[in-house]
Amino acid sequence: MMALVWVIDLVVTIVKILGGRTEVNPVLRFGMWIAVLCAFVLGLAAVAGLVVLLNHWLSTL
Known part of the structure; x- marks a missing residue:
C-alpha cells in the first residue's frame, strides 16, 4: 500500500514539473x-x- 502512495507522489511531482509549477x-x-x-x-x-x-488470429479461425 505504501508503494502505491510513493507512485502517486512521483506522478504528482512529474505532472508539476511538466506543467511548469x-x-x-x-x-x-x-x-x-x-x-x-x-x-x-x-x-x-x-x-x-x-x-x-x-486480425491474424481471427483470420485463421
Whole structure:
C-alpha cells in the first residue's frame, strides 16, 4: 500500500514539473516531455501490434 502512495507522489511531482509549477532546468523539462511523448508513441505501437495479431488470429479461425 505504501508503494502505491510513493507512485502517486512521483506522478504528482512529474505532472508539476511538466506543467511548469515547479522550477527546474528547462533541459530537464524538455527531456521529460520527450520521454512522455515516446512512451505515448510506444503505447500506440503496442496497441497497433496487438490489433494486427488479433486480425491474424481471427483470420485463421
